[in-house]
Amino acid sequence: MLAFSAVPGLAIGLGVSKLLGSLFAGLSIQADRPLRVGEFCQIGENLGFVTKIGLRSLELQALESLVKIPNSLADEATIVNFSRRVRFSSPDPRQGMEVRLQLPADFSPFQLEELLRQTRLLIDDPDRLHGLKAESSLVSLDNDSGDSKTLIVFVLVELHGRPAYLQMRETLLVQLEELLERIELYEITIGDPYYTTSEQLVRVPELLRCAVNTDPCLNCVNCRLLKISACSYDHELEISSTHRLQDDFQESIHRLHQRFIKVLAKTNIEIPFPTQTLFVESPRP
Known part of the structure; x- marks a missing residue:
């Protein structure tokens, strides 16, 4: 009987202990003021703006949702206050x-x-x-x-x-x-068919480099015969760009592909088309 009667008292004691812990932690946060409402902070794994600091908990407006953190957890967690990081050198937030x-x-x-x-x-x-x-x-x-x-x-x-x-x-x-x-799009692979002669293959890297470097905003960093695939010799280009606008870059890549086609056509090098073998079940007699 004594054991059973002690259970409610133990539960109440634990609840009061947690409540008092949060209250004392809230008072500690109010006294130390490691953060204030409106400041941008990271509390443990949570990142956002402080919207409320109460006696039992505080609220953090994260990007996805509003996070409520008990003061006892906040008091023990690592707090990074980004709004105050450079306050000593500038009054601006x-x-x-x-x-x-x-x-x-x-x-x-x-x-x-x-x-x-x-x-x-x-x-x-x-x-x-x-x-x-x-x-x-x-x-x-x-x-x-x-x-x-x-x-x-x-x-x-x-x-x-x-x-x-x-x-x-x-x-x-x-x-x-x-x-x-x-x-x-900085890596481009161009295949040359198997019947491409060795003399033509030797010329391909320089032809592709020239096609890239024709554009002053593009730079060919590297061009090499990367691998021999199922139906072609594959050359890989590594390029870089100084375009500021994405639309300008895409238009530049469009013109580059057109130059590739023209340059290879002038040297009688075709871009191979991969083939597919279809297995069709024979009809039963």
């Missing part, structure tokens, strides 16, 4: 922003290097980010998503409020998606 993009699994080392290089150029170009210039930035790769890698971009920018934050994030995401689309 600074907010941190992190963007992660999963990359195609077949990206080559050359494409990864170009992606990192051009992402850093993008971050340093305020004209492409609607006039917003990053005070500091970090661009890196992570392979925590299995076979494919993840592009990580962190920027610290001067922003005023959540609408400006969302606009900046949308602009950055669009620019990064366009950059990914561009990098995918």
Whole structure:
């Protein structure tokens, strides 16, 4: 009987203990003031704007939803206040922003290097980010998503409020998606049929290089006979671009493909068509 009567008391005691823990943690947060309403912070794994600080919990407006964090957990978690990171050097508010993009699994080392290089150029170009210039930035790769890698971009920018934050994030995401689309076209494979003579094969790399370098905004980084496939000798080109606008780059690639066709046609080199063998079941007698 004594054991059973102690159960409700134990449950009540645990509940009161958690409540008191949250209350004391709330008082600690109010006293130490590691964060304030309206500031952009990371609390543990949660990233967003602080919208409310109560005695028992605080609320964080993340990108996807509103997160409610007990003060006891917030008090024990690592708190990164991006709005105060550079307050000592400037009175203007600074907010941190992190963007992660999963990359195609077949990206080559050359494409990864170009992606990192051009992402850093993008971050340093305020004209492409609607006039917003990053005070500091970090661009890196992570392979925590299995076979494919993840592009990580962190920027610290001067922003005023959540609408400006969302606009900046949308602009950055669009620019990064366009950059990914561009990098995918940085490797081009052109096949030459098996009946191509050895003399013609020797000329192919230089012909393709000249076709690329005709455009002042394109550069042929490398051109080599990559492999011998089922129906062709495959040459791979690695190119880079200095185009600022995605539409200009796509138009440039369109003209480049036309030059490839003309150059190969002048030297009597055809682009092979892969064939398919269809197995049809014979009708029964």
